[in-house]
Amino acid sequence: MTETPEHLKRLRRDLHRHPEPAWREFYTTARILEEIERIGVDEVFVGPDALATNARAGVPDDDLARWRERASEAGVDEATLDRLDGGQTGAIAVLKRGDGPTVGLRVDIDALPRTESSDPDHRPVAEGFRPEHDDAMHACGHDAHATIGVGVLEAIADSDFEGTLKLIFQPAEEVIGGGHAIAESGHLDDIDALLAIHIGLDYPTGEIVAGIEGMFAVSNFRAEFAGESAHAGGHPDHGHNAVQAMTTAVGNLYAIPRHTDGATRINAGDVGGGSASNVIPESAYIDGEVRGGTTELREYMRERAETVIGAAAEMHDCEASVEWGAQAPSADPDPELRRLVYDVAGTVDGVASRRERGELGGSEDATYLMRRVQEHGGQATFVGIGTDHPGGHHTATFDVDETSIGIGVDVLTDAILAIGEQKA
Amino acid sequence: MTETPEHLKRLRRDLHRHPEPAWREFYTTARILEEIERIGVDEVFVGPDALATNARAGVPDDDLARWRERASEAGVDEATLDRLDGGQTGAIAVLKRGDGPTVGLRVDIDALPRTESSDPDHRPVAEGFRPEHDDAMHACGHDAHATIGVGVLEAIADSDFEGTLKLIFQPAEEVIGGGHAIAESGHLDDIDALLAIHIGLDYPTGEIVAGIEGMFAVSNFRAEFAGESAHAGGHPDHGHNAVQAMTTAVGNLYAIPRHTDGATRINAGDVGGGSASNVIPESAYIDGEVRGGTTELREYMRERAETVIGAAAEMHDCEASVEWGAQAPSADPDPELRRLVYDVAGTVDGVASRRERGELGGSEDATYLMRRVQEHGGQATFVGIGTDHPGGHHTATFDVDETSIGIGVDVLTDAILAIGEQKA
Amino acid sequence: MTETPEHLKRLRRDLHRHPEPAWREFYTTARILEEIERIGVDEVFVGPDALATNARAGVPDDDLARWRERASEAGVDEATLDRLDGGQTGAIAVLKRGDGPTVGLRVDIDALPRTESSDPDHRPVAEGFRPEHDDAMHACGHDAHATIGVGVLEAIADSDFEGTLKLIFQPAEEVIGGGHAIAESGHLDDIDALLAIHIGLDYPTGEIVAGIEGMFAVSNFRAEFAGESAHAGGHPDHGHNAVQAMTTAVGNLYAIPRHTDGATRINAGDVGGGSASNVIPESAYIDGEVRGGTTELREYMRERAETVIGAAAEMHDCEASVEWGAQAPSADPDPELRRLVYDVAGTVDGVASRRERGELGGSEDATYLMRRVQEHGGQATFVGIGTDHPGGHHTATFDVDETSIGIGVDVLTDAILAIGEQKA
């Protein structure tokens, strides 16, 4: 393959135009199932059959119906939607081709709840595949991930690969919500070699990173502050101001001391509170996250964050609760598998440079899958597929260079073939 | 009248069940028009005929259609809704009965955008008139105000009053948005005596306050902070964190120094920012208000608030804009008219105690109307109608004692009759 | 008297050149005693004989020796200093002239711990009576108060006054530290009429305010934060940062909600913490005050301040303690005595305008003396003596117009004579 095939570009753009946040990937899963059917595989596991339902995290309480309806309006049939009921999205496609090793490829498929740029120079605008709605965006390239997954499935189906390929289309990575559920599904326990991927990460088109390490341990949290309202003009002292509690907490969360032992992160990524300008706010919330270069560092941040939030509430006579949501551990690539990918990348057209190791500087719930495979005796690595991206990950102008989709398909296909040969 | 008539109680409960925030009083206005028609008056001015459209403040950009539709679903005919198009709500009913003085009675009709208590002991719940929807609540008694207005109109229509009565059903008091538009409409310029009212205010059922003073000057504002997003794990320093800017501003807004010359108020009543836990927040906002015992004190708070907001944005490399919305001046009752109300109240059944003067401790855009009348040579007062209310104004458990509706109707009717006689 | 006599100006300037903060008025008391001796009185009570030693507040732990030594260097003899040992400063001079009423005049004598302006245009600089040391300043006019006291004592001694005059030179007003000790001394219990005074307060030279009311109740506090130090580079997370606790507290102290019932004040007037730039601070403190228009409002501020300080410490894993120091109640002038002063002021040369009532907007421990006299059946008022002052009270460029000293002496002398006549 020298260029990304048109049908994969079209698929990527279709997914880009229909971004769906975590556990709401109704259209996306349906679209992937169509492709799987087109390709023809031996087994398909969908929704509840692909994941351990109770191990999901970050499933929204009340926002699913709207997205299911939107998918329905976009043409997804009810039978398919019924299979995904309650936000049980995602799928696993299995090709069984003889006695060789079992290889897993995990791609994630969800979008972010943010508005995409409407700048006329932004390619999705210029070329007509910006989403219609402003409430979600593929700002992290998972549209490309899903597309690469489809491309690899197709290529291996057409190859003389011997062994089993499990193509895992994982939902809800952005909320660190799906990885654990896939890991607990049982589908990974016989995998000999797991490849997980990410596009971009500031690596340019043509660069391949065979093993990305340094994945932060992460925990999401939701802090809620409950105070008491009062008339802001007539009775300013009668209320208990939940917004004062929240804002005091935010200031002090970012000011949690740096740590001797390594990198930490904190973000109050989504906050709000109050109801009207003339009412002392009776409630407020923070949706945030803490990270650490190790699990210990993340735990340090968790403990400090709890203390800050509790004291900020107390300071303003409010009550606070903190719920810790999705979290992920860290995991490291196996050197042998990493080396195999590195070697293969050297033989692929379009790969201009390759690195054996790289740093993520973020978090990924692929670590759950990697650990599961490693605990059952298999190997795993996390492969970076460079792409030129005009805006940073998670920003309004993020986009991928579609050339990199073809490169990704080729590198991963060749790696899977090489694993097949090696293990045979 | 010894008791509040059943039809007025029913009206109040119907309005309570259909709370509509500022400029969205479609159902409310329609319901009032029904009552006006039932009573029969000489002239009715509706929506654009009742107010100076361009002098409105706080009209929502995009929320009107939903409320119009809700009113339609509740049975309001399209012809009426067309008269209120674009949120031109409210009405003025005029009774012309001979050569006497022109008297105005102003009642406000809007609700607050907050959720009402669902406690089974809360009377609207217990007796079945809590609103169906959770997005608005008559938490300040304007349902009772509108009902009192209807009651007085009915009573004067049936009386031998000589003169002209203008019953002003004003929209959008809660956002300080309607008073100016009514004042500028021209309808007030021939009024000899204007009565404006408020129920509750911590005065018990049976108490009448003939002239409430100390109405804060107030200005609402919307501050917006624009930063830049980034991946919170991978690039914590790349963004410009608008939530840090906003929370720093909030802390320092409440800390604006108290003033030598009197009372000031500040409230960040509704705040928010960010999009997802793993994205450095690129935007944030504060909907707030400042108040002062005088216009000068309010201006002090405005200037300080602008400085705080601007510097907080700069501190975090963000841009801030502040838009100042609705505002109201202060106004004081005329002693002569106040005395008349005080004297009349002494003769009304159900009035257990009366005060000549009281303090509001809040703000009211009735001050625009009072000033307009006073500037044109008329007199004005702001009358308090006591009511036992279980929760404070603007809180989830606010409710009125319906007995006070009948008392209010009687006091105001008798006051209007007395004005008619006096001026004759 | 048409002009302030030269010897009083000299006295005032001598005191101005030797400012001494609370309980350190060694030179000041000695200088006053010289004047008392020159005038000749019937009784003098000094230091421990003038006040209830145990009722003093705000006595410094360790700073007395230095000031005693400085007074000694300025020429005060050791015998006098011994009488003031341990910071028992201040004096009461008694003139007994027959059977008339007992009149008290209270003047305060302490300076503030701040640096005076060295601007060549600042009169004390230009005319050579700026203090030599930079650690104290008569920035509130108590040098003029003491001088007026001496002037009145002299004038009454030379008059045909019948009755008893107690001239009270009170120490430590600025820390609200001496008033209670004087009130508890027993010297006030037979006073029929007490006059307390203050110069300036934004009233111009030539204006007299017969009764100042609205004196805030006040409480001083010292908050201490104890954390743990660590190397700021090597172990940023090992310490417990007392400066973070303190600064979080300060921000939230100023943000304590305004109160429905009236004016409140808060000030973190003197703060500090830490030791070196590369050490995580292990300790910090706030010397502050709260005030309220009533004692209840002050108590509201106290409670809120304690909550804020405690929670700020907890937030940063520190310990906090709050010690509440000096405090004063509120007190109001007796209308009858106030009227007498008002009437007398109308007859004094140099009085260009007079007010019967005024507002302080600050606090004064004269309230302890006023309440004591009132509780024992006497009357009291707090008299304002206008003076043009270039800088505000407590600022580096504060100064008095010395013309007002003569006017003050005359008004008070005539008032005392009038009381003598009236009660006779």
Add this chain to the structure above:
Amino acid sequence: MTETPEHLKRLRRDLHRHPEPAWREFYTTARILEEIERIGVDEVFVGPDALATNARAGVPDDDLARWRERASEAGVDEATLDRLDGGQTGAIAVLKRGDGPTVGLRVDIDALPRTESSDPDHRPVAEGFRPEHDDAMHACGHDAHATIGVGVLEAIADSDFEGTLKLIFQPAEEVIGGGHAIAESGHLDDIDALLAIHIGLDYPTGEIVAGIEGMFAVSNFRAEFAGESAHAGGHPDHGHNAVQAMTTAVGNLYAIPRHTDGATRINAGDVGGGSASNVIPESAYIDGEVRGGTTELREYMRERAETVIGAAAEMHDCEASVEWGAQAPSADPDPELRRLVYDVAGTVDGVASRRERGELGGSEDATYLMRRVQEHGGQATFVGIGTDHPGGHHTATFDVDETSIGIGVDVLTDAILAIGEQKA
């Protein structure tokens, strides 16, 4: 040497009892000169002859006289003190022994401005060498550094070393103030191998770290906030509150975002403001520092800190100035020299374990010396000498295990001899 000799223990305890902060090492330098004289060397450079006077940083404005006097009272003769006039402390002793290489050993000699523990179990208390005064403490082991320097000088003087040894007793390391001045003196330019040392750093007694890396780049700063005072009760809005500005800055300084590229540090180590509880504070300051794992990271922190401080001042209508004081770059050990030290350490009695590399996690102005030597073609390393220390560096209970002094002397002496042999 199997044990630390008694005379070195005595020297260390004498220095411990006389701690002197940066540029005030009068007693310390004099004591070292005594030892140098006792040993006998070829050249001694003292004060202005040992350092580039104008390259000093952090020299105190007004605190030198007191410390000089204290040294004088402790028995230092005036002639010696004159040589150190104006805080030109420190010395370089040179042994010239034939044609071999020039070796430098740099030890720092200053103490910290903090109070030492007075716990009876704290060894300096128990054994009588706690300092008399509470204003300084050898809380970082520089007393041991100086002693090791003396021990090595003595050992090399008695050895058959061939070459030149420059023993550099550097002042003012704690304020990052002396390193640059030594580097610029010219004495380093012919050094072939430079050893710098630090004791402790959480390595236990018996452990040697041959090359410590990861030394943070650091900059100290002093921020001053100038506002305007006012009477806190009477005119709370008249002032410009410098303490509010400072505390807002501190909160936001600690909240400067973590950086993608590596470790950063910030500390507001010494803060203060205001004058009296009833005066709105007119001035405040922060003595702080920023650090970064690289010079770029430090510059990021500097820029962000300036923005925060400027905006905090503006927010409260104050003026801010930031002066950046002492700073140091980073530097890394030369692998060859590091290896030599590592190998030598393996042969020294008392060395129980050794590491080739270690992390500092702090800053050191030894980097200036290392870079200078490296720029002139020499090699450098920074050697860690483990010691059991009960309290952390910079804390009140820090102390060294004196056994480690002897071990340090032996390792360094053997390393210098080895360098001599190797280069010969």
